[in-house]
Amino acid sequence: MTESDTCLRDRLVDAGVELLAAEGLQALTLREIARRTGVSHGAPRRHFPTHLDLLSAIARRGFADLAGRARGALDRETGGVRAQAAALARAYLEFALEQPGMYDLMFRHDLLESDRLGLRESSLPLFSLLTGLIAADGPDTDAPRVAGALWANLHGMAQLWRRRSLQLATGEEDFEALLETVLAAHLGPGDGR
Incomplete structure (x- = not known):
């Protein structure tokens, strides 16, 4: 995994942690986490298949x-x-x-x-x-x-x-x-x- 891959992976998790704190468990969708991270809705699947x-x-x-x-x-x-x-x-x-x-x-x-x-x-x-x-x-x-x-x-x-x-x-x-x-x-x- 490249450094940029690791960085994106961490950013996705960071966005998920922030979303969870702000809006709760029901808000944790791949699409919303991708949106908050500024990547396409399919990008998280490169790091998190499910x-x-x-x-x-x-x-x-x-x-x-x-x-x-x-x-x-x-x-x-x-x-x-x-x-x-x-x-x-x-x-x-x-x-x-x-x-x-x-x-x-x-x-x-x-x-x-x-x-x-x-x-x-x-x-x-x-x-x-x-x-x-x-x-x-x-x-x-x-x-x-x-x-x-x-x-x-x-x-x-x-x-x-x-x-x-x-x-x-x-x-x-x-x-x-x-x-x-x-x-x-x-x-x-x-x-x-």
């Missing part, structure tokens, strides 16, 4: 962004393992709430099941990081199972919070208090952070 391939490349960008946020949160956290797990959970939820279109795209089953462009591999390092933190906190625990349950709880919390269902059901407007309850349910009591 629409799912382009969506997967955009989702990989989302996983890279989320991973960067997670690393940053862990780098800033000076507390113990539970505090690091809380920082990781908070980064995950903040990403989901700040970038709902990208978050929805990243967890589309058709993309993950087809494993287009190694998307499944892009999603696993964060789970492995959470599993490692849980294992370090309690080596006698079944870390993958606890991490899976915590992740499922966080994912559900993100979805329900975005739709204001949790606030309606619980009367709770304090995101942090609900997050602490989730963490306590899976990791035990903490320092209240």
